[in-house]
Amino acid sequence: MPKPQSFDSARLLFIRRWGEMAASWGISRTMAEIHALLYLSTEPLCTDDVMEQIEVSRGSASTNLRQLVNWGLIHRVHRRNDRKEYFEAERDVWQMFETIIRERRRREVQPIMETLDRCLAMVDEEQRRSPQGTKAEVEAFRRRFTDIGEFFELTNTLLNLMNKAGRTGLRPLATKLARLMG
Amino acid sequence: MPKPQSFDSARLLFIRRWGEMAASWGISRTMAEIHALLYLSTEPLCTDDVMEQIEVSRGSASTNLRQLVNWGLIHRVHRRNDRKEYFEAERDVWQMFETIIRERRRREVQPIMETLDRCLAMVDEEQRRSPQGTKAEVEAFRRRFTDIGEFFELTNTLLNLMNKAGRTGLRPLATKLARLMG
DNA sequence: TTATCATTTTAGGATCTTCTGAAAGGATGC
DNA sequence: GCATCCTTTCAGAAGATCCTAAAATGATAA
DSSP, X not given: OOOTTTTHHHHHHHHHHHHXXXXXXXXXXXXXXXXXXXXXXXXXXXXXXXXXXXXXXXXXHHHHHHHHHHHTSEEEEEETTEEEEEEEEOOOHHHHHHHHHHHHIIIIIHHHHHHHHHHHHHHHHHHHHSOOSOHHHHHHHHHHHHHHHHHHHHHHHHHHHHHHHHHHHHHHHHHHHHHHHO | OOOTTTTHHHHHHHHHHHHHXXXXXXXXXXXXXXXXXXXXXXXXXXXXXXXXXXXXXXHHHHHHHHHHHHHTSEEEEEOTTOOSEEEEEOOOHHHHHHHHHHHHIIXXXXXXXXXXXXXXXXXXXXXXXXXXXXXXXXHHHHHHHHHHHHHHHHXXXXXXXXXXXXXXXXXXXXXXXXXXXX
16 A cells, blocks of 8 residues: 555645635635545544644644534544544545535525525515516516526436436436437 | 516515525625626616615725626626616526536636646656555556546536537436436 | 716725634543 | 543634725716
8 A cells, every 4th residue: 555645746736726626616725625635545544644734733623524524525434442533535536526516505505496486475475565567577577586496406407317327327428418419 | 667676675685695605605795796686687787886786885896896797797788978887697597607617617627627637647757756556556546536537527528518408408408318317 | 188987906904714722521441 | 530532612813805995097078
């Protein structure tokens, strides 16, 4: 097995960039760096390993590790005769992104979908109480909301299909699709 | 046409939530709120309208509007005998998301893809200079990078297909897909 | 040219996020 | 029960982001 420190140039570059990318997607840089570290590691790491390699405090390491566990991107690992907790990343990239997509959907897409429904209800209610504009105008306004809602629903459907297809099924699927659409 | 202020409860709710969602995706809340305002507006708005409705300073309105123009999510509109500039949002939701996806890909996905290539090159270089580990081990380490790269490539392909399918083609596509996969 | 009007830039400040270091909490073995 | 080891929590600090207000810039018309 390669020593923990080998291939360091590649390791460090990837960790840095993974963190930068995450930061621009609204995910804490440190959390992503820790995730990258664990993803590349050949064996589970403990809090002290993370502190040393990412250069963060114990508090920060603990908090970020817990968040990663909550996301489901890493798992706790216990060893016999060792009080320490170790952490291991999900290695199946497909599984990894499925997790990310599921979490973001739950946290961020769901609320906006609910809001769209409420907006439509509000439009109808306001219209019922004190009619304004022509029928066509109101319909056009409603459409602003339904259009976005439909887009999200379609995206949902496609993501579900992608998940179903999974790692092995996806490439043939893409080929099939490409053919379907000429 | 509905008066600018009508359906305010729905309008305000949507603007607020759109801003919140964006914030958790690494996009400035104010920028997203302005975008939502313009998206819902039936006519182009000027800087002063934005200042008034979103309650931000002139500087902030100016900066955020310019960013939205850079993203390609809104367009400048000029009126005869009026020095002011007006802004209008892209209304085709499909087009809108295509724009967002293209921009994010360019800004954030491209760099990580390049990094993955560089990481692979580094592994090979380090291996050439001072061989370490067995062949299988090195290959396993390389795989960490190629796996992610392949995922991004597949996602790219699918997004391209989605764009090609566009607004009208997407729903039949989804149906067809669902059938393909049982 | 000068006055007027609109937009952009900038310095400084407010706010929000995330980190640190230390204390508190919890589990295990003696 | 007590000491040890590890994890979590938390108050304060550091840093990043974003906003404001005002000055600078640019453009148009008289």
